[in-house]
Amino acid sequence: MPEAGFENLKALIVEDNAHMRTLLRAVLNSAGIKQIMDASNGQTALTMLREHKSDLVLCDLAMKPMDGLEFTRRVRNDEHSPNPFVPIIMITGHTEKYRVEAARDAGVTEFLAKPITAHNLFARIAEIVERPRAFVRCDNYFGPDRRRHVQDDYGGPWRRKDDFQQEVDVR
Amino acid sequence: MKSARNKAQIIAPDAYPQMLSKPNAARALKTLRAGETAERAKIAMEAQVPAMRAAILEYVEALEQAGTDMRIVFERSHDIRGFAETAGLVTTGRIADILCRYIDDMERIKKPLDATLVALNVSVIGRAARAEGSDTTMGDTVAQELAALVAKRLADASQG
Numbered sequence: 001m002p003e004a005g006f007e008n009l010k011a012l013i014v015e016d017n018a019h020m021r022t023l024l025r026a027v028l029n030s031a032g033i034k035q036i037m038d039a040s041n042g043q044t045a046l047t048m049l050r051e052h053k054s055d056l057v058l059c060d061l062a063m064k065p066m067d068g069l070e071f072t073r074r075v076r077n078d079e080h081s082p083n084p085f086v087p088i089i090m091i092t093g094h095t096e097k098y099r100v101e102a103a104r105d106a107g108v109t110e111f112l113a114k115p116i117t118a119h120n121l122f123a124r125i126a127e128i129v130e131r132p133r134a135f136v137r138c139d140n141y142f143g144p145d146r147r148r149h150v151q152d153d154y155g156g157p158w159r160r161k162d163d164f165q166q167e168v169d170v171r
Numbered sequence: 172m173k174s175a176r177n178k179a180q181i182i183a184p185d186a187y188p189q190m191l192s193k194p195n196a197a198r199a200l201k202t203l204r205a206g207e208t209a210e211r212a213k214i215a216m217e218a219q220v221p222a223m224r225a226a227i228l229e230y231v232e233a234l235e236q237a238g239t240d241m242r243i244v245f246e247r248s249h250d251i252r253g254f255a256e257t258a259g260l261v262t263t264g265r266i267a268d269i270l271c272r273y274i275d276d277m278e279r280i281k282k283p284l285d286a287t288l289v290a291l292n293v294s295v296i297g298r299a300a301r302a303e304g305s306d307t308t309m310g311d312t313v314a315q316e317l318a319a320l321v322a323k324r325l326a327d328a329s330q331g
Binding site for chain 2 (some may be wrong): 004005006007008009017019020022023026027029030031032048056057062081083084085087093094096098114115116117118119122123124125129130132133134135136138139145
């Protein structure tokens, strides 16, 4: 395979189902992503994240003892989080609207419904690469900007008129 | 007047470390969109199908043995929903999806599950998963009728 662009990328799969872990690993490998760690729940994944650098996380929602929502909140908000900006793609069969909203509010970067296809997974990764999102920090949220679309015909109040006064560089 | 603490702080993408460097990002996008990558992924996924079908049959057995333990029914039907289509069992996945949505919606409106309806779904999932060529017109018809039945029960429960 020619240089794929992912030679240095380290991915972490957080998924309690061993078959799904194998499947995800196989799909990532086919795009040239070879440095992959996996964990069977959020608790183990947090420990791995502290010990090993990760550039991309694929995370299930329903896991025990720590589910994907709590894992995401901890990655984004823990004082000692090794990388609060790491892109997190939540991959789950729980596609009900309120669960998708809960994932968004926890701070996931992208959401992917099972059953997965390689096309859809690659599209989510491409989205992260091509259109990285701004992060927002406010009193009750830290994570990717949850407003994905600009409504040109929006006629309501501009609630964050002064939100953009403070831009920071965290590198 | 809003306090400074209430103001959202915006961190632009070029102000935090990105997943890939710019040169690697360009090459990565090309890779992700290449036909040969899609072909490799297809082959990789197809190689997983036998193991996934075996796993689905294990989940089906667990589902059938769960009886009235709705926690297990919920978890295993989600496993089946997540895997079945990737394993080529499209009808099985559709029926599992109907069951998952039914359990989830009833839980959301705080109504008791109809055990007979759950048992019917479980039975049909089992038959579909085990049948050779289950993704037939007959399977689709059963899935459609089951979906209609579940929708009616949900509507009744919402009104009741």
